[in-house]
Amino acid sequence: MNFVLIFLITIFSLSLFFYGRSKTKSISIEKNIKLNALPKFYGYYLVLWCSIPSLVFLLIWTLFEPVIIKSIIIETAANQGAIFNDKNEANLIYEKIKAIYAGTYFGDIDIILKESALSYAKFINLFTNSKIVLIFGIVIASVIYSLKKIKNNNKARDDVEVILKGLLFASSLIAILTTLGIIFSLLFESIKFFSVINIFDYLFGTNWSPQRAFVSDASAITAAEYDELKDAFGFIPLIAGTSFIAFIAMLVAVPIGLFSGIYMAEYASVKIRRISKPIIEILAGIPTVVYGFFAALTVGPFFRQIGENLGLTVSSESALAAGLIMGIMIIPYVSSLSDDVINSVPQSLRDGSYAVGATKSETIKKVVIPAALPGIIGSVLLAVSRAIGETMIVVMAAGLAANLTINPLESTTTITTQIVMILVGDQEFDSPKTQSAFALGLTLFIATLVLNYIAQRAVKKYREKYD
Amino acid sequence: MNNVKIKSKNLNVYYGEKQALFDVNLDLNEKEVTALIGPSGCGKSTFIRCINRMNDVIDICKVSGNIEIDGVEINDKNLDVVSLRERVGMVFQKPNPFPKSIYDNISYGPKIHGKGETKSELDEIVENSLKKAALWEEVKDRLDEPGTGLSGGQQQRLCIARAISVNPEVILMDEPCSALDPIATAKIEELIDELKKTYTIVIVTHSMAQAVRVSQKTGFFHLGKLIEVGKTEKIFKNPDNKMTQDYITGRFG
Numbered sequence: 001m002n003f004v005l006i007f008l009i010t011i012f013s014l015s016l017f018f019y020g021r022s023k024t025k026s027i028s029i030e031k032n033i034k035l036n037a038l039p040k041f042y043g044y045y046l047v048l049w050c051s052i053p054s055l056v057f058l059l060i061w062t063l064f065e066p067v068i069i070k071s072i073i074i075e076t077a078a079n080q081g082a083i084f085n086d087k088n089e090a091n092l093i094y095e096k097i098k099a100i101y102a103g104t105y106f107g108d109i110d111i112i113l114k115e116s117a118l119s120y121a122k123f124i125n126l127f128t129n130s131k132i133v134l135i136f137g138i139v140i141a142s143v144i145y146s147l148k149k150i151k152n153n154n155k156a157r158d159d160v161e162v163i164l165k166g167l168l169f170a171s172s173l174i175a176i177l178t179t180l181g182i183i184f185s186l187l188f189e190s191i192k193f194f195s196v197i198n199i200f201d202y203l204f205g206t207n208w209s210p211q212r213a214f215v216s217d218a219s220a221i222t223a224a225e226y227d228e229l230k231d232a233f234g235f236i237p238l239i240a241g242t243s244f245i246a247f248i249a250m251l252v253a254v255p256i257g258l259f260s261g262i263y264m265a266e267y268a269s270v271k272i273r274r275i276s277k278p279i280i281e282i283l284a285g286i287p288t289v290v291y292g293f294f295a296a297l298t299v300g301p302f303f304r305q306i307g308e309n310l311g312l313t314v315s316s317e318s319a320l321a322a323g324l325i326m327g328i329m330i331i332p333y334v335s336s337l338s339d340d341v342i343n344s345v346p347q348s349l350r351d352g353s354y355a356v357g358a359t360k361s362e363t364i365k366k367v368v369i370p371a372a373l374p375g376i377i378g379s380v381l382l383a384v385s386r387a388i389g390e391t392m393i394v395v396m397a398a399g400l401a402a403n404l405t406i407n408p409l410e411s412t413t414t415i416t417t418q419i420v421m422i423l424v425g426d427q428e429f430d431s432p433k434t435q436s437a438f439a440l441g442l443t444l445f446i447a448t449l450v451l452n453y454i455a456q457r458a459v460k461k462y463r464e465k466y467d
Numbered sequence: 468m469n470n471v472k473i474k475s476k477n478l479n480v481y482y483g484e485k486q487a488l489f490d491v492n493l494d495l496n497e498k499e500v501t502a503l504i505g506p507s508g509c510g511k512s513t514f515i516r517c518i519n520r521m522n523d524v525i526d527i528c529k530v531s532g533n534i535e536i537d538g539v540e541i542n543d544k545n546l547d548v549v550s551l552r553e554r555v556g557m558v559f560q561k562p563n564p565f566p567k568s569i570y571d572n573i574s575y576g577p578k579i580h581g582k583g584e585t586k587s588e589l590d591e592i593v594e595n596s597l598k599k600a601a602l603w604e605e606v607k608d609r610l611d612e613p614g615t616g617l618s619g620g621q622q623q624r625l626c627i628a629r630a631i632s633v634n635p636e637v638i639l640m641d642e643p644c645s646a647l648d649p650i651a652t653a654k655i656e657e658l659i660d661e662l663k664k665t666y667t668i669v670i671v672t673h674s675m676a677q678a679v680r681v682s683q684k685t686g687f688f689h690l691g692k693l694i695e696v697g698k699t700e701k702i703f704k705n706p707d708n709k710m711t712q713d714y715i716t717g718r719f720g
Contacts (some may be wrong), residue, residue, distance in 0.1 A: 316638060347565055349566075350524070351557075351563065353575070355521065355559075355577065356552065356575065356632070357550065357553040358549070366579075370565075370568050371565070
């Protein structure tokens with residue numbers, strides 16, 4: 001139904017474009033007046049007026065219709081004598097009613113359900129009909145309004161500008177609201193978690209084993225239970241594992257990325273640059289899951305083999321393997337960003353250095369790199385935030401047990417891995433175990449946010465200096 | 468008349484397919500200021516960039532012919548460009564101090580060449596260079612502040628001090644005043660007058676008045692060719708060539 005409506009509105013408003021254009025043309029000829037805008041703007045004006053209000057109305061209606069029908073139906077069912085103790089039972093009955101209406105319900109249908117299903121059908125019909133009527137009303141009203149406007153030779157070009165500005169604003173508003181929505185949902189779930197687990201027990205606890213956290217009744221946790229619980233949600237091993245793997249990744253990515261960035265910017269001929277830069281950037285385009293099984297199936301066992309030959313115990317899921325592969329994944333970020341910042345160091349600085357007799361490498365080391373340093377630091381920080389947020393590689397290659405260790409040959413785990421482990425499979429949404437995933441998500445989000453902020457400040461400071 | 472310091476013979480320069488200089492033969496005298504004038508794109512800058520081989524930086528640039536400094540050929544593949552540039556300093560059109568402190572801007576060159584091993588020797592080089600560039604009095608209390616924070620004229624004198632710091636024999640100046648206001652320009656010109664006692668100076672300029680004020684010898688370039696060269700006085704009062712006459716009287720250029 002909605003698709004038909006959207007289709008009709010679109011077709012109608014597009015045809016209005018041609019109408020508006022030719023109409024204003026003929027008006028200008030008939031009355032011999034100069035139009036305030038080109039005829040096509042009157043066409044746009046009609047299109048926008050015809051489509052936007054009706055489509056926005058349709059969107060809002062579609063969002064609220066099920067909610068309203070549901071509350072009405074549940075209320076009528078209750079009036080007819082249906083008994084439900086809480087929200088879940090009410091939802092169940094509502095789903096049954098919907099299934100009966102759709103013809104996919106095969107259980108016993110008692111009189112209450114039957115009556116409710118009938119009234120459900122009635123309301124659906126009523127709502128659909130009134131939706132169609134209202135939309136036609138809106139289309140007609142806005143078309144009449146806009147036709148009147150264009151007949152009065154309005155400044156259609158300016159008006160179109162205003163409407164488009166509004167549209168663009170609405171789009172960015174949606175992006176902002178979505179972000180806020182995500183932040184708040186993280187925040188609310190985390191608050192629930194922290195109402196059970198003391199935030200200090202979480203932040204400074206050294207043991208992470210959420211699978212131990214069985215709670216019979218989350219609303220009434222005894223002191224003895226809490227002692228058990230607070231020991232299950234210690235954040236330290238996770239942040240340690242995350243930072244450790246990110247650190248190994250940076251050990252790989254920063255030197256290689258930076259040096260290849262320097263080579264690309266300072267030494268490579270145009271021809272080499274044109275070929276090799278896209279190749280390096282392909283590294284960034286490989287799906288992380290591919291890196292993941294490369295780390296888990298090739299690099300991890302390879303390290304274990306080497307370790308065995310050397311007489312070392314190497315876990316087949318090790319921080320080293322995950323960090324190494326993650327580092328390779330991040331190389332293009334570092335190299336491409338530092339290539340850009342090095343390229344934007346003005347040639348005049350290099351000339352100044354050559355002119356006092358410095359060689360190329362002296363110039364790079366003492367003039368170019370220091371001048372580009374804020375930008376390079378920015379690119380490294382962006383890479384760090386990429387590393388700590390990376391999920392797939394560590395899920396596959398770093399291990400699941402939260403060991404607090406600094407031995408790169410042992411398995412460790414990360415924040416992202418634990419979020420995945422907690423949320424895969426069936427979950428009870430009111431257990432602290434599930435909620436802890438949101439707390440982890442929030443912590444991770446804050447960490448990357450801070451890093452990104454610092455990185456962007458650093459890059460900006462650098463830009464100000466040379467632009 | 469002073470001795471000839473720099474001598475170019477049949478110098479040709481190409482940027483890719485385009486020839487920028489045609490058979491330039493020009494002698495530059497020691498401890499004298501030579502001004503190179505001519506309309507934009509005539510090859511003046513290209514010429515002085517041959518003297519310290521700065522054209523090497525540009526991939527597509529090819530230089531043929533000879534340039535001698537003190538009778539030694541410098542347009543030679545095997546020549547040590549680094550030590551050449553130690554002897555031939557350069558000041559650019561736009562002041563280009565490094566984004567470092569004033570002190571580090573000056574000490575950069577000496578450190579690279581291993582001059583000024585101790586801190587006090589280095590301090591002395593910095594002080595002397597800044598004094599020679601007539602900047603010492605203005606910056607002596609803030610040597611650790613960034614060189615980029617100085618005014619345009621001060622930045623340019625800082626760049627001159629940087630060029631002086633490695634104790635060169637020749638200083639090349641590529642329109643050093645074109646980005647400066649008249650007062651800063653006057654200071655630089657005064658400075659050039661002082662510097663010519665110690666250094667051989669080649670200055671590219673668009674200002675005829677500046678050439679008259681600062682130089683003893685003037686060369687006029689047009690379309691990559693050296694049209695006329697001679698004593699500044701003669702070039703501006705009584706040039707041999709009609710084209711020179713037209714240029715200095717402002718009929719083209």
